[in-house]
Amino acid sequence: MxxxxxxxxxxxxxxxxxxxxxxxxxxxxxxxxxxxxxxxxxxxxxxxxxxxxxxxxxxxxxxxxxxxxxxxxxxxxxxxxxxxxxxxxxxxxxxxxxxxxxxxxxxxxxxxxxxxxxxxxxxxxxxxxxxxSVLLPPGSVQTRNKEMFQVYTSFRNAFLHKLQESELACLPAPAVRQGQPVPVPSRIVPFSYPRMQLGDNYLIGEIASMSQLRTFCDQKIQYYRYNRDIPAVDATSRLSAWLTIGVLSPRQCYQKLRERYPLVLTQNKSGAFIWLNQLIWRDFYRHMMVAYPSLCRHQPFISWTQYITWQQDDVLFSAWCEGRTGYPIIDAAMRQLAVSGWINNRLRMITASFLVKDLLIDWRQGERYFMSQLIDGDFASNNGGWQWVASTGFDAAPYFRIFNPTLQGKLFDTHGTFIRQWLPELKVVPDNYLHQPHNWLKAQNITLNYPQPIVDHSKARKLTLTVYKAAAKVRK
Ligand SMILES: Cc1cc2nc3c(=O)[nH]c(=O)nc-3n(C[C@H](O)[C@H](O)[C@H](O)COP(=O)(O)OP(=O)(O)OC[C@H]3O[C@@H](n4cnc5c(N)ncnc54)[C@H](O)[C@@H]3O)c2cc1C
Incomplete structure (x- = not known):
C-alpha cells in the first residue's frame, strides 16, 4: 500500500x-x-x-x-x-x-x-x-518579453485577462478514507507562546471564515468602495488573518465573488471589482517576491533609496509604537493595532507614512514591528505595503507624496468616532478640534493626559524631501 x-x-x-x-x-x-x-x-x-x-x-x-x-x-x-x-x-x-x-x-x-x-x-x-496560496502562479503573468510587469495596472490587466481564460475552480474536501484504520490523534502542544484571547473577530475554522466571506459578499461589498477607508465602519472583509494562514484560499474568495457578481470582471467601478483588485494586490506581492528574491532580504526595490540617511531614535520609535505621537489618528490606529492585531489598509498606510516620512525612521523597523503585532502578518504583503509607502518599492508612491496625518484624520474620521474609541482621553474635545486638540485644550485651559505632537509635520516633510533628494543624487 x-x-x-x-x-x-x-x-x-x-x-x-x-x-x-x-x-x-x-x-x-x-x-x-x-x-x-x-x-x-x-x-x-x-x-x-x-x-x-x-x-x-x-x-x-x-x-x-x-x-x-x-x-x-x-x-x-x-x-x-x-x-x-x-x-x-x-x-x-x-x-x-x-x-x-x-x-x-x-x-x-x-x-x-x-x-x-x-x-x-x-x-x-x-x-x-x-x-x-495564489489565484495565479507566480511567473504566469508576464510581459511579452517574459518579464515581470513594471507597472501594477499593466500587471492587473494581464492578470484579469488570464483569470478570465483560466477556469479557476475550488477543490472539494477529501472524502472519508474507507477501509483505513482510525488514526491515533497526535498531541498538539503549543510552545511557550502565551495563549491569547483573539476576540470575536477571529472565530476559528473554515466554516467561520466561509461564513464571513458570504456575509461580506452579500451585505457589505456594494458599499466597499465608499467605506473601506473609514476606520469607524466595519466595511472590509476582515479575511486577511484566515487568508494568511491558509484557512481560506483566494480561489474560494474569487469563486464566491463570481457566484454573487457574475459580471465582476467587466464592472470596474463596482465594489466587487475593487475588492477583487485587492486580492490581485495580494497575488502581485507574491509574484514580485518570486521574481525578485532580494526583497526577502529586506532590500529596497529602488536601489538609490538604500542611500537614505535614516534617523536612529528609539524615543520617537517607541512613541509611534505605543500611540503617543500627539497626532490623534496615528495614535488611535497604533493603539488599535497593539490591542487587536489588525488595522485597515488606510490606517496601515497613514501610520507607515508617519514613521518613514515624518519621523524619518527606516521602513524596515516599522515592517518588523507590524509583523510582531499583526494577526495577518504576511511577509509579501507587509513588505510590499511598507516599500510602497516608503517609496522604495516597485510602482510605489512617489517619494514626495507624504500623507498629512491631520488631513487624513479629518478625511477618514471626520467626526472622530474612531479616535474617541481608541483615545478616550480626547472624548471631551469637540469634533472640529479633535484632529489638532492642543490649541483648543490650551485655549480652554484644560490639561489632558495626551502628548504634544512629537514632530512638526511641515518641518518634518521638508527634511524628508531633502534627505530623499540627497539619496537620489548619490545614485547619479
Ligand atoms: C504598510 C502595510 C502593511 C501591510 N501588511 C499586511 C500584512 O502583513 N498582511 C496582509 O494580509 N496584508 C497587509 N497589508 C495589506 C492590507 O492592509 C490588508 O490586507 C488589509 O487591511 C486586510 O484587511 P481585510 O482582510 O479586511 O481586507 P479587504 O479590504 O477585505 O481585502 C481583501 C483581501 O485582499 C488582500 N489585500 C487587501 N489589500 C491589500 C494590499 N494593499 N496588499 C496586499 N493584499 C491586500 C488581503 O488578503 C485582504 O484580506 C499591508 C498594507 C500596508 C500598507
Whole structure:
C-alpha cells in the first residue's frame, strides 16, 4: 500500500487544498499529514503571538476534521527549518512514505528549505509542490518579453485577462478514507507562546471564515468602495488573518465573488471589482517576491533609496509604537493595532507614512514591528505595503507624496468616532478640534493626559524631501 504524506504549512484547511487533494486521489493509499512548528524560525521572522495562537487554534480543528476522514495529523516541533528537514526525512523513512505533497511557500528561506529537502529526499520518494496560496502562479503573468510587469495596472490587466481564460475552480474536501484504520490523534502542544484571547473577530475554522466571506459578499461589498477607508465602519472583509494562514484560499474568495457578481470582471467601478483588485494586490506581492528574491532580504526595490540617511531614535520609535505621537489618528490606529492585531489598509498606510516620512525612521523597523503585532502578518504583503509607502518599492508612491496625518484624520474620521474609541482621553474635545486638540485644550485651559505632537509635520516633510533628494543624487 502506498503512503502519501501532506506537509501542511500555511494551508490549514481541508477544502480547496491542492496538496491534500492530490494526496487523496489514490483511493487506497494511506494518507498522513504533518505540521511542524518552528518556534525559533517564527521568532526570527517576527511572527506575532496572535498569529501563532491563531495557527494552534486552527490546528486543533484541522486535526479533528482530518480525523473524521481517517487521515492522521502528526504534530511535531523543531527549532528551525534546518531541523525540520532532518525530522521529515526520518519521518518519511519511519512511515515508509512514497509521496510527499506540499503547497509552496514563496519566501526565500522557505523556498531554500524546500529545495534542500528535495535534494536530500531519497529518489524513490516523489515530491510534488503546488501553487495554492495564489489565484495565479507566480511567473504566469508576464510581459511579452517574459518579464515581470513594471507597472501594477499593466500587471492587473494581464492578470484579469488570464483569470478570465483560466477556469479557476475550488477543490472539494477529501472524502472519508474507507477501509483505513482510525488514526491515533497526535498531541498538539503549543510552545511557550502565551495563549491569547483573539476576540470575536477571529472565530476559528473554515466554516467561520466561509461564513464571513458570504456575509461580506452579500451585505457589505456594494458599499466597499465608499467605506473601506473609514476606520469607524466595519466595511472590509476582515479575511486577511484566515487568508494568511491558509484557512481560506483566494480561489474560494474569487469563486464566491463570481457566484454573487457574475459580471465582476467587466464592472470596474463596482465594489466587487475593487475588492477583487485587492486580492490581485495580494497575488502581485507574491509574484514580485518570486521574481525578485532580494526583497526577502529586506532590500529596497529602488536601489538609490538604500542611500537614505535614516534617523536612529528609539524615543520617537517607541512613541509611534505605543500611540503617543500627539497626532490623534496615528495614535488611535497604533493603539488599535497593539490591542487587536489588525488595522485597515488606510490606517496601515497613514501610520507607515508617519514613521518613514515624518519621523524619518527606516521602513524596515516599522515592517518588523507590524509583523510582531499583526494577526495577518504576511511577509509579501507587509513588505510590499511598507516599500510602497516608503517609496522604495516597485510602482510605489512617489517619494514626495507624504500623507498629512491631520488631513487624513479629518478625511477618514471626520467626526472622530474612531479616535474617541481608541483615545478616550480626547472624548471631551469637540469634533472640529479633535484632529489638532492642543490649541483648543490650551485655549480652554484644560490639561489632558495626551502628548504634544512629537514632530512638526511641515518641518518634518521638508527634511524628508531633502534627505530623499540627497539619496537620489548619490545614485547619479
Ligand atoms: C504598510 C502595510 C502593511 C501591510 N501588511 C499586511 C500584512 O502583513 N498582511 C496582509 O494580509 N496584508 C497587509 N497589508 C495589506 C492590507 O492592509 C490588508 O490586507 C488589509 O487591511 C486586510 O484587511 P481585510 O482582510 O479586511 O481586507 P479587504 O479590504 O477585505 O481585502 C481583501 C483581501 O485582499 C488582500 N489585500 C487587501 N489589500 C491589500 C494590499 N494593499 N496588499 C496586499 N493584499 C491586500 C488581503 O488578503 C485582504 O484580506 C499591508 C498594507 C500596508 C500598507
Amino acid at each position: 502506498n503512503t502519501s504524506l501532506v506537509w501542511l504549512r500555511k494551508d490549514l484547511r481541508i477544502h480547496d487544498n491542492k496538496a491534500l487533494y492530490a494526496a487523496c486521489e489514490d483511493p487506497v493509499a494511506r494518507v498522513l499529514t504533518v505540521f511542524i512548528a518552528t518556534p525559533k524560525q517564527w521568532h526570527k521572522h517576527n511572527m506575532s503571538q496572535r498569529q501563532a495562537a491563531f495557527i494552534f487554534d486552527h490546528l486543533y480543528q484541522l486535526a479533528q476534521e482530518l480525523f473524521l476522514r481517517r487521515i492522521a495529523l502528526h504534530y511535531h516541533q523543531c527549532a528551525d527549518f534546518a531541523e525540520q528537514i532532518d525530522w521529515l526525512l526520518n519521518f518519511c523513512k519511519r512511515e515508509k512514505v512514497n509521496k510527499l505533497f506540499y503547497n509552496y511557500e514563496y519566501e526565500l528561506n522557505e523556498r531554500e528549505r524546500d529545495q534542500a529537502l528535495e535534494r536530500r529526499m531519497p529518489k524513490q520518494i516523489l515530491c510534488q509542490g503546488f501553487d495554492d
